[in-house]
């Protein structure tokens with residue numbers, strides 16, 4: 001009979017612990033989901049800021065040979081301050097000069 005009482009106590013204790021952990025697990029999942037949402041919002045926010053910033057930062061320069069407007073990071077520069085849209089323009093100027 002003593003064993004049965006001990007068994008019943010054990011079941012009761014484990015049930016109580018399980019209930020306690022359920023709350024903690026629920027809280028942990030809730031907090032984890034909150035962090036996940038916050039991270040996703042942060043990522044999309046960064047992307048939204050990055051795209052227009054890049055477009056604004058790149059200045060346009062004019063090709064000294066053909067007059068085409070090209071982004072400064074794609075322009076080719078000779079010794080002089082002149083910028084060129086491609087190697088073709090750069091070479092023709094170099095040949096003439």
Ligand SMILES: [Zn+2]
Pocket residue numbers: 063064065066067068084085086089
């Ligand atoms: Zn050109």
